[in-house]
Amino acid sequence: EVQLVDSGGGLVQPGGSLRLSCAASGFTFINYAxxxxxxxxGKGLEWVSSISGNGGxxxxxxxxxxxxxxxxxNSKNTLHLQMNGLRxxxxxxxYCAKLMTWLGSHDSWGQGTLVAVxx
Amino acid sequence: QSVLTQPPSVSGAPGxxxxxxxxxxxxxxxxxxxxxxxxxxxxxxxxxxxxxxxNRPSGVPDRFSGSKSGTSASLAIIGLQxxxxxxxxxQSYDSSLSGYVFGSGTKVTAL
Numbered sequence: 001e002v003q004l005v006d007s008g009g010g011l012v013q014p015g016g017s018l019r020l021s022c023a024a025s026g027f028t029f030i031n032y033a034x035x036x037x038x039x040x041x042g043k044g045l046e047w048v049s050s051i052s053g054n055g056g057x058x059x060x061x062x063x064x065x066x067x068x069x070x071x072x073x074n075s076k077n078t079l080h081l082q083m084n085g086l087r088x089x090x091x092x093x094x095y096c097a098k099l100m101t102w103l104g105s106h107d108s109w110g111q112g113t114l115v116a117v118x119x
Numbered sequence: 120q121s122v123l124t125q126p127p128s129v130s131g132a133p134g135x136x137x138x139x140x141x142x143x144x145x146x147x148x149x150x151x152x153x154x155x156x157x158x159x160x161x162x163x164x165x166x167x168x169x170x171x172x173x174n175r176p177s178g179v180p181d182r183f184s185g186s187k188s189g190t191s192a193s194l195a196i197i198g199l200q201x202x203x204x205x206x207x208x209x210q211s212y213d214s215s216l217s218g219y220v221f222g223s224g225t226k227v228t229a230l
Contacts, residue, residue, distance in 0.1 A: 045208050047219040103212045105155035105170035
């Protein structure tokens, strides 16, 4: 059974940093691309970033480009999102999600971790 | 403002058919990228209902079906049940944005 467990969220001041993690199990980790998707309180889903299976390809939403960095450790089956220069509008639940295929659907999701940016 | 447009809400009596539209453009749905649909129950993570326009993962009831035409797609719930009350999102890929795009979301209510 595929399992994705998100962690690392918390309260941070504007301009601060946070590193999210997603521990994966139940599938051959290196074979699948992964994404981070966020959801602001009471709002819809917003794609944040994705990374290919070998980590060689990454891409970002314009709203986070230059501030967030996605990475993965295939030896530890773990996905990360380093978030710098956090803003109030980054407040959201962040989900990691497994891509069925590149450019395809997100077929498994973590439980989400809440990031709150406030002074 | 979402790249993919959905109606904010749809409702129907139990047993009725309801449909949710997802309108995109020539850089996403119209470019041939697949459309996928997710169901999000309150307080939970999204779950894929339909992938690749019209495919149901195992375990998803067959009352859910998807279709795509031109720059739009639709999700149909045939025989609405109370347990289907949730938020529904479409998703595709956009070549102009070089990223994945989600619809604005639709709240489904069983009257």
